Amino acid sequence: MDIHDLTRELKLKSDSKIVMLVADGLGGLPMQAGGKTELETARTPNLDALAARGVLGSSIPIMPGIAPGSGPGHLGLFGYDPLKYVIGRGALEATGIGFELRDGDVAIRCNFCTIDAAGAITDRRAGRISTDESGPLAIKLRQITIPGVEVFVEPVKEHRFVVVFRGAGLGDRVKDTDPQATGVPPLDPVSDDPGSQRTVEVAKAFLAQAKQILADQAKANFHTMRGFAAKPKLPSYQEVYGLRAAAIAVYPMYKGLARLVGMDIVGQAQTLADQMDLLQQHWNDYDFFFLHFKYTDSTGEDGNFDGKVKRIEELDAAVPRITALNPTVLIVTGDHSTPAYLKGHSWHTVPTLLVSDCCRPDGETQFGESQCVRGGLGQFEAKYLMTLALANAGRLGKYGA
């Protein structure tokens, strides 16, 4: 029996409101022995006040030692076992640029490349062509037509673009055409799966036309296809939790991930203040709000300890706008750690706080990694955060009599 078998059975109706504030890459590390983490360094009077009222813990995004990407990191927070539900690379890339995948679509990550007269790859990334050059080329590929299939071509960045095929009977079990080497031609799309043969044919037709269209280009005179992936089948928030859920995010990736689990994407926020405005405006329309804050991750990725500290303080300053709405449950966490010390996503546990009128406070009065280690939620897998949220919101009945 998995988490959703239980929540489907036990979910209760309620007027309660849950807010999950995700500070991307929140967890950190000290820059030197004996030092403090970014979160511990930041002045966070509002988060500390929540810590004092609430309960702390350390979230394990996937399993001990495993650093997640944004996809599995958020699936875990949303209560979807990230080792069971996998978002294919093509689907994640499409999601990340805001493309709304439908059931049956196949999404593919494509790289422009350079081939020589014999067809062998001389540069797998077309000389790292700039976005200014590659964008119009991707648009040019939109002239490709394939009978019975709707074709979408979406620019991404530099040498990358996304292709989506929409039509009946398109499986996604097709192997990459990128040979991962130069001096050899791209591979033909192939598949062992009878259900994906039509996709193979469609991909071949696309590649043949693309080769003609790109023939006169100096650098990007062909492309490879990687990570063929259907839209992942994720049950919706409404179905598994009985929640009308809204996502209030700035970046397309996080809106896309939220859309995959059936959240409504609310507004067009550009700033944290916009996000807070939207939260307030839509307060009566939803039961659950996912608020995403990107900059704790991006400053961490840049190795900018002080920048991350500032961003945490900025987030802290916005907290009163949430608490003013008096949510039944407020959770503050991250999808993973991004310590400035490591300049990237890491495996470390993520500081997490949960406040409700029926949580069991643990005596901690500051929101930091050290306090979270001692917190009442202990160490827990991120995928259990949603059941804790529902329980604290009075939205889960008893299991068994």
Next chain:
Amino acid sequence: MDIHDLTRELKLKSDSKIVMLVADGLGGLPMQAGGKTELETARTPNLDALAARGVLGSSIPIMPGIAPGSGPGHLGLFGYDPLKYVIGRGALEATGIGFELRDGDVAIRCNFCTIDAAGAITDRRAGRISTDESGPLAIKLRQITIPGVEVFVEPVKEHRFVVVFRGAGLGDRVKDTDPQATGVPPLDPVSDDPGSQRTVEVAKAFLAQAKQILADQAKANFHTMRGFAAKPKLPSYQEVYGLRAAAIAVYPMYKGLARLVGMDIVGQAQTLADQMDLLQQHWNDYDFFFLHFKYTDSTGEDGNFDGKVKRIEELDAAVPRITALNPTVLIVTGDHSTPAYLKGHSWHTVPTLLVSDCCRPDGETQFGESQCVRGGLGQFEAKYLMTLALANAGRLGKYGA
């Protein structure tokens, strides 16, 4: 998806070095209410210094409440789920005496017994015959020949010895011949498994010849066969982690367990000083070093609290020879607890410390059970220690994009 599915996919090349120092049966208990454990009693300035730099936690060998033997205890530490990978009794016995099992071998634990004129067992352990008497008898059984099968007979202790059959088509699904009672004859070897019929025939042939050879013995005039077991199929450290791994151990059992997961057995250490010499000599040849220290377990088994304290202090004194080599990751743990108070393996969590330049220190400054309860690694299953080690060594990529 299990741990090794992930590590196979995510493993990265690196020059980093990991040392796992296993103090067998490290965890303990106070001898009286309000007292300290063996580890807390011991003066351990070097381990305490590591604790201050590193992160502590409490390892659960199998699951809460389950005390492991050496086999599952070490499999867990090596990252092999001890409830999934089972080492059959015969194979563990052979491993324990340093016999190098090959794929296809079937190993069997045998007990000398006494039978009466009618063939009924009168003593299932041949009057607990001494090792001095039983050893030569086991050697005598080496004259047994079976066409098409290589036969090995290895003395163990007292009434015990090991038989290994090597040949084609030998399954291990054969039932014990020990009837677990006296007054009845040993059972014939039988099997429900078609793939093990040849093993049944080979075992019968062995028993028939052994009965003749032992006929004139007063006590050990026959034997039973138990725990038929093939060499367990464990993927190797190289394959699942990309690690060249060395085991530096004194006792055959631990060398054998390490060999089963593909570690090289380095040297012929007799003392902890020998082990440290070998570590230093082979430092450039391997990525991972398993160092095994037996005496924390054997003193615990003896109920010798003070002896265990001394052994821990002896181990502590050797730690600077490890840290001098500047390992990227150093782990100190045990395969289980062996509290002197209980004189045996126990289910208690095992104090564990991990040091690397990117662990998240938890403010603890001593290595003891009480500190480990508060440590940043929390309580974790032993099987996750290897993913933590790899992550801290920069040897694991990100899961998902």
